[in-house]
Amino acid sequence: MYVGTGSPENTLYAISASTGAVLWKQKASNVVTSPAVENSVVYAGWGNAVHAFSAATGVPLATYHATGSVDVPTVVDGTLYFASGDKHVYAFDVSSPNDPKWSYSTDPYDIDVRTSPTVFNGVVYVGLDNGSIIALDAMNDGQRVWIYPGPQNWMRATAAAANGMIYAGWYDGHVRALRAVNGKVVLGPAGIPIYPLFLARSSKRNGLRRVSL
Numbered sequence: 001m002y003v004g005t006g007s008p009e010n011t012l013y014a015i016s017a018s019t020g021a022v023l024w025k026q027k028a029s030n031v032v033t034s035p036a037v038e039n040s041v042v043y044a045g046w047g048n049a050v051h052a053f054s055a056a057t058g059v060p061l062a063t064y065h066a067t068g069s070v071d072v073p074t075v076v077d078g079t080l081y082f083a084s085g086d087k088h089v090y091a092f093d094v095s096s097p098n099d100p101k102w103s104y105s106t107d108p109y110d111i112d113v114r115t116s117p118t119v120f121n122g123v124v125y126v127g128l129d130n131g132s133i134i135a136l137d138a139m140n141d142g143q144r145v146w147i148y149p150g151p152q153n154w155m156r157a158t159a160a161a162a163n164g165m166i167y168a169g170w171y172d173g174h175v176r177a178l179r180a181v182n183g184k185v186v187l188g189p190a191g192i193p194i195y196p197l198f199l200a201r202s203s204k205r206n207g208l209r210r211v212s213l
Contacts, residue, residue, distance in 0.1 A: 001014075001015050001017050002014055002015070002035040002037060002042050002044070002055070003015060003035070004028075004031075004032025004033055004034055004035055004044050004046075005031075005032055006031040006032070007031060010027065010028045010029065010030055010031060010032060010046070011025050011026065011027055011028060011032065012025060012026045012028060012032050012035065012042070012044045012051075012053070012058075013025045014042070014055070014058060023058075024057060024058030025058065026051075026053060026058055026060070028044075028046040028047075028051075029046060029047050030046040030047045030069075031046060032044050032045070032046050033045040033046065033070065033071060033072040033073070034072045034116075035073075036072070036073045036074055036075045036080075037055060037075075038075040038076070038078075038094075039078075040054065040055045040056060041053070041054065041055060041061060041075075041094070042054075042055045043073045043075055043080060044073070045070035045071060045072065045073050045082060046070070047069065047070070048065060048066050048067060048068060048069060048070060048084070048086075049063050049064055049065045049066065049070060050063070050064040050070055050073045050080060050082050050092075051063050051064075052064070052094070052097075062094070062097040063097060064080060064082075064090070064092045064097045064100075065097075066082070066084035066085075066086055066088065066090060067084070067086040067088075068084040068085030068086030068087070068088075069084065069085040070082050070083070070084050070085075071083045071084070071113070071114060071115065071116055072115075072116035072158070073116065074116055074117045074118070074119060075094065076119040078093060078094050078095070079091055079092065079093060079094065079101065079138070080092045080093075080094050081117040081119060081124055081138075082116070082117065083113035083114070083115065083116070083117060083126055084113065085112060085113075087105060087106045087107065087111065087112060087113060088103045088104060088105050088106070088113070089103065089104040089113060089117060089124065089126050089134075089136065089142065090102075090103045091103070091124070091138065091142060101141075102141040102142040103142065104134075104136050104142040104144070106128060106134075111128045111129050111130050111132070112128070112129040113126055113127075113128055113129070114127070114128075114129055115127040115155065115157065115158050115159070116158040117158075118158055118159045118160065118161055118166070119138060120161035120166070120180060121180065122137070122138050122139050123135050123136065123137060123138060123145060123180065124136040124137075124138050124142070125159050125161065125166055125180075127155035127157070127158075127159060127168060128150075128155065129155070130150065130152065131149070131150030131151050131152050131155050131170060132147055132148060132149050132150045132155070133147070133148045133150060133155065133159065133166070133168060133178065133183065134146075134147045134148075135147070135180075135183060146182055146183040147183065148178055148183040148185070150170065151170055151172050151174070151176075155168060155169075155170050155171070157169045161180060164179065164180050164181070165177050165178065165179065165180060165186070166178040166179075166180050166183075
């Protein structure tokens with residue numbers, strides 16, 4: 001397994017799942033995001049780039065640059081996706097680290113992107129700092145498919161996708177279910193999102209509530 005650490009270590013570790021022994025490590029210049037792995041390559045972000053390493057040996061293979069701090073990367077079918085503090089979402093062919101396949105700017109909204117992209121059926125779903133979710137066409141230069149304006153609360157958790165739905169949580173204590181094709185919220189009988197109050201708020205304790213999907 002592969003683990004990134006924060007300050008003061010700022011290190012990417014490869015750890016044996018069976019023994020817990022450290023197989024290799026790479027020192028980073030900043031906090032290391034959660035790694036992504038595909039085809040025996042580990043991708044981890046720190047500073048203004050995502051760095052690729054051999055999963056077996058830790059040998060550096062490539063670097064994919066942005067102009068702002070990067071968040072947790074996602075890699076699917078040879079394409080690397082990540083968001084950056086420069087207010088862009090990037091898609092790179094893993095074999096071409098020098099030039100992105102496409103990038104999407106949140107301008108004119110001027111909104112930070114702080115979540116890891118979720119890729120589902122050829123569409124990239126990313127949460128923005130104003131609570132919106134955007135859907136981008138992965139196969140068509142990152143063209144925006146739809147935007148869900150959200151509840152004006154931070155969204156910093158990576159969305160989940162299943163059965164034609166996108167599930168995401170917000171700082172207002174709700175998980176909302178959106179239709180993947182158009183971003184429409186699935187409503188319950190009372191006209192509220194069908195999965196409310198994922199985070200139980202109480203004066204006595206905070207905790208998680210299990211919901212049936």
